[in-house]
Amino acid sequence: xxxxxxxxxxxxxxxxxxxxxxxxxxxxxxxxxxxxxxxxxxxxxxxxxxxxxxxxxxxxxxxxxxxxxxxxxxxxxxxxxxxxxxxxxxxxxxxxxxxxxxxxxxxxxxxxxxxxxxxxxxxxxxxxxxxxxxxxxxxxxxxxxxxxxxxxxxxxxxxxxxxxxxxxxxxxxxxxxxxxxxxxxxxxxxxxxxxxxxxxxxxxxxxxxxxxxxxxxxxxxxxxxxxxxxxxxxxxxxxxxxxxxxxx
Amino acid sequence: xxxxxxxxxxxxxxxxxxxxxxxxxxxxxxxxxxxxxxxxxxxxxxxxxxxxxxxxxxxxxxxxxxxxxxxxxxxxxxxxxxxxxxxxxxxxxxxxxxxxxxxxxxxxxxxxxxxxxxxxxxxxxxxxxxxxxxxxxxxxxxxxxxxxxxxxxxxxxxxxxxxxxxxxxxxxxxxxxxxxxxxxxxxxxxxxxxxxxxxxxxxxxxxxxxxxxxxxxxxxxxxxxxxxxxxxxxxxxxxxxxxxxxxxxxxxxxxxxxxxxxxxxxxxxxxxxxxxxxxxxxxxxxxxxxxxxxxxxxxxxxxxxxxxxxxxxxxxxxxxxxxxxxxxxxxxxxxxxxxxxxxxxxxxxxxxxxxxxxxxxxxxxxxxxxxxxxxxxxxxxxxxxxxxxxxxxxxxxxxxxxxxxxxxxxxxxxxxxxxxxxxxxxxxxxxxxxxxxxxxxxxxxxxxxxxxxxxxxxxxxxxxxxxxxxxxxxxxxxxxxxxxxxxxxxxxxxxxxxxxxxxxxxxxxxxxxxxxxxxxxxxxxxxxxxxxxxxxxxxxxxxxxxxxxxxxxxxxxxxxxxxxxxxxxxxxxxxxxxxxxxxxxxxxxxxxxxxxxxxxxxxx
Numbered sequence: 001x002x003x004x005x006x007x008x009x010x011x012x013x014x015x016x017x018x019x020x021x022x023x024x025x026x027x028x029x030x031x032x033x034x035x036x037x038x039x040x041x042x043x044x045x046x047x048x049x050x051x052x053x054x055x056x057x058x059x060x061x062x063x064x065x066x067x068x069x070x071x072x073x074x075x076x077x078x079x080x081x082x083x084x085x086x087x088x089x090x091x092x093x094x095x096x097x098x099x100x101x102x103x104x105x106x107x108x109x110x111x112x113x114x115x116x117x118x119x120x121x122x123x124x125x126x127x128x129x130x131x132x133x134x135x136x137x138x139x140x141x142x143x144x145x146x147x148x149x150x151x152x153x154x155x156x157x158x159x160x161x162x163x164x165x166x167x168x169x170x171x172x173x174x175x176x177x178x179x180x181x182x183x184x185x186x187x188x189x190x191x192x193x194x195x196x197x198x199x200x201x202x203x204x205x206x207x208x209x210x211x212x213x214x215x216x217x218x219x220x221x222x223x224x225x226x227x228x229x230x231x232x233x234x235x236x237x238x239x240x241x242x243x244x245x246x247x248x
Numbered sequence: 249x250x251x252x253x254x255x256x257x258x259x260x261x262x263x264x265x266x267x268x269x270x271x272x273x274x275x276x277x278x279x280x281x282x283x284x285x286x287x288x289x290x291x292x293x294x295x296x297x298x299x300x301x302x303x304x305x306x307x308x309x310x311x312x313x314x315x316x317x318x319x320x321x322x323x324x325x326x327x328x329x330x331x332x333x334x335x336x337x338x339x340x341x342x343x344x345x346x347x348x349x350x351x352x353x354x355x356x357x358x359x360x361x362x363x364x365x366x367x368x369x370x371x372x373x374x375x376x377x378x379x380x381x382x383x384x385x386x387x388x389x390x391x392x393x394x395x396x397x398x399x400x401x402x403x404x405x406x407x408x409x410x411x412x413x414x415x416x417x418x419x420x421x422x423x424x425x426x427x428x429x430x431x432x433x434x435x436x437x438x439x440x441x442x443x444x445x446x447x448x449x450x451x452x453x454x455x456x457x458x459x460x461x462x463x464x465x466x467x468x469x470x471x472x473x474x475x476x477x478x479x480x481x482x483x484x485x486x487x488x489x490x491x492x493x494x495x496x497x498x499x500x501x502x503x504x505x506x507x508x509x510x511x512x513x514x515x516x517x518x519x520x521x522x523x524x525x526x527x528x529x530x531x532x533x534x535x536x537x538x539x540x541x542x543x544x545x546x547x548x549x550x551x552x553x554x555x556x557x558x559x560x561x562x563x564x565x566x567x568x569x570x571x572x573x574x575x576x577x578x579x580x581x582x583x584x585x586x587x588x589x590x591x592x593x594x595x596x597x598x599x600x601x602x603x604x605x606x607x608x609x610x611x612x613x614x615x616x617x618x619x620x621x622x623x624x625x626x627x628x629x630x631x632x633x634x635x636x637x638x639x640x641x642x643x644x645x646x647x648x649x650x651x652x653x654x655x656x657x658x659x660x661x662x663x664x665x666x667x668x669x670x671x672x673x674x675x676x677x678x679x680x681x682x683x684x685x686x687x688x689x690x691x692x693x694x695x696x697x698x699x700x701x702x703x704x705x706x707x708x709x710x711x712x713x714x715x716x717x718x719x720x721x722x723x724x725x726x727x728x729x730x731x732x733x734x735x736x737x738x739x740x741x742x743x744x745x746x747x748x749x750x751x752x753x754x755x756x757x758x759x760x761x762x763x764x765x766x767x768x769x770x771x772x773x774x775x776x777x778x779x780x781x782x783x784x785x786x787x788x789x790x791x792x793x794x795x796x797x798x799x800x801x802x803x804x805x806x807x808x809x810x811x812x813x814x815x816x817x818x819x820x821x822x823x824x825x826x827x828x829x830x831x832x833x834x835x836x837x838x839x840x841x842x843x844x845x846x847x848x849x850x851x852x
Contacts, residue, residue, distance in 0.1 A: 021690075021691040022687055022691060025687050026686070029686055032683075040684075051693050052692065052694070053691075053692060053693070053695075054687065054689075056685040057687075057691065059685055060684045060685060063681055063683070063684050067681075089554075090682045090685070092554070093554065093562075093682055094681045094682055097681050098681065100615075127697040127698070127699065128697055128698045131698045138711065142711040142712070142714070142715050146715060146718050149718050149722045150718075176699065180699065184697065
């Protein structure tokens with residue numbers, strides 16, 4: 001009997017015992033709409049801690065954080081939602097709105113227009129969308145090559161289509177690489193304390209380079225002795241105490 | 249009388265023109281170098297001044313060996329003294345030496361009013377190490393300490409600029425390595441009145457001057473003149489107090505001059521650079537666009553609107569980005585038109601500026617919130633923004649595209665208290681974040697992207713393997729098509745088995761005579777295909793000879809003989825052989841072909 005009960009607990013996640021994750025999500029929405037943001041935050045945060053992901057979950061989490069006065073965490077959540085649903089206008093609008101309320105307004109330093117275009121077009125798609133696009137083009141190329149092996153096509157139109165497909169494969173592959181690099185291999189952080197001193201080195205005795213405020217995001221370059229080394233959008237670098245930032 | 253009047257009128261009109269022409273100074277061309285001896289790490293300015301004349305071509309420089317030549321612009325000036333009008337054009341070139349040595353700059357040719365003028369040749373010496381183009385104490389007594397431990401210098405990138413155009417004031421303080429001072433030198437910059445200024449901090453590096461190593465602290469001030477006219481940059485001052493102790497061991501007690509000098513060196517000294525005069529030209533009034541607000545430089549504009557289809561509850565973000573070179577911080581936004589039904593409010597601007605190779609580049613972003621007041625279709629006209637480009641001395645106007653905004657009716661109040669705008673007491677419209685979302689589908693557990701899945705990576709290999717297989721298959725097929733002997737060899741075994749199978753069918757259908765013939769043909773066909781002979785031309789003795797030549801065993805050859813003889817017996821003596829012996833022959837033939845196939849591989 002004990003074994004049966006243990007197996008039951010082992011194979012059915014807790015959410016399934018008292019209701020599905022979707023039910024929890026719905027109760028989170030209800031709590032938020034009732035103005036109980038702390039409760040909504042607990043529910044949406046609990047779902048995230050249980051390993052669930054969805055653009056709606058991160059979006060609602062962002063809303064709950066913002067309404068609970070945690071702008072830094074809200075920015076991080078909206079950015080995570082944006083990774084999963086890059087074309088979602090509501091996520092973009094809320095992120096822009098929250099960023100508009102931040103004390104620091106840092107713009108990206110001037111970038112090479114080609115790189116900026118490549119980055120923006122790569123982030124317009126989800127990584128999986130780009131994967132499928134590249135895979136389908138790859139299959140088309142293989143089919144065309146097999147056809148070529150048997151029928152030795154010298155038709156110019158056929159060759160142009162083949163070269164065009166190869167070109168598209170290179171483009172989609174490059175976009176996928178950029179997307180993965182920016183969304184999955186780049187560690188990001190956000191300032192979560194109202195005001196944080198950005199230091200010249202990893203230690204409290206280091207010289208203060210400048211001050212940053214809640215919600216400002218940075219790219220994590222290194223981590224040492226309880227500090228992140230971060231680079232901000234305007235290319236300023238410095239060390240940030242880990243307890244005053246959130247990595248996402 | 250009338251005729252006289254017309255001639256008089258023409259003559260009277262021509263007199264001032266002729267007089268003016270006569271008073272234009274005759275053309276002269278002169279070339280000068282800012283220095284005739286420079287160090288390898290320095291540079292020299294070549295100026296070509298064309299005075300007088302009405303129409304002058306650009307000077308043609310001769311090849312100048314040992315130097316890289318860069319064009320540094322041209323300036324015009326015009327003056328009239330005692331009725332004599334004098335115009336001059338000055339072309340400037342910067343020569344950067346590539347190697348040491350003595351070089352000759354040949355005559356520079358310029359065509360003025362169709363006549364060719366040549367300048368005198370000029371010699372220039374490029375030395376190793378020492379920077380003779382850097383001011384020395386002897387040349388400029390106020391800008392260096394007595395013994396040359398501390399030297400200051402200031403120069404400007406241009407002496408004639410347009411109002412609002414960038415010029416760089418470069419201040420350098422050279423401190424001899426090892427020289428000590430009682431306290432840090434006190435830097436007193438000029439007031440820079442008449443300029444908007446940007447600075448990016450001190451640069452520090454070392455230079456070798458007149459045999460000594462100096463630590464150089466350089467401050468570049470990026471200046472934008474705010475009004476036209478002659479503007480002076482006052483001298484930059486530095487107060488230094490030499491440290492007597494650090495020079496104690498170099499003190500010579502028998503040198504009275506040195507003693508005096510030592511006493512003097514303990515007093516603070518104030519060093520000055522020379523004042524610099526800048527001629528600020530006014531921006532041209534003619535062809536000035538109406539929307540011009542004073543931006544000077546080189547810029548691009550990008551206008552973006554967040555959404556064009558919204559409900560009355562939602563807000564649209566209009567973003568105007570102006571990027572380029574110039575005084576980014578002071579530029580103004582394009583004029584935003586007032587549109588009835590839309591409340592357009594500025595929601596802030598951000599600026600980022602950086603130094604980029606002697607110029608200031610940056611980006612300024614203006615953001616506006618467009619708050620719909622009522623539903624409908626609205627048009628945001630093209631936004632125009634103009635600047636003056638000092639390079640081309642022309643105004644340029646940038647324009648955005650036009651946008652059409654479709655405003656739909658909003659959700660009824662109370663649907664989502666946090667979506668869109670809220671009306672709060674006092675009728676002040678406040679923008680808030682959009683409300684929460686309901687779930688679209690099921691929640692999924694966190695997973696890696698598809699491309700990182702090992703299964704998917706494995707699947708990627710399948711089409712490639714398929715392609716490789718197809719290529720190999722096709723190559724083999726092509727090889728067989730082109731080689732008849734090989735094709736016969738490859739199909740020998742298969743064909744023989746096919747014939748034996750057909751012989752078996754003949755036997756089963758009660759046709760023993762044809763059966764023996766088919767067995768015989770199968771064996772001959774096999775040998776023929778295998779060794780590239782025509783099966784119809786083979787005889788028993790010929791096959792035996794072939795098999796012997798190919799190195800087959802006596803046993804196999806003997807089995808072949810037996811097989812053929814049994815088959816012939818069956819063919820030519822019908823009814824003598826029973827069904828059992830026919831079955832036995834079939835098995836024997838199958839066995840022989842298998843044996844011959846194996847042996848064939850062994851003897852090869």
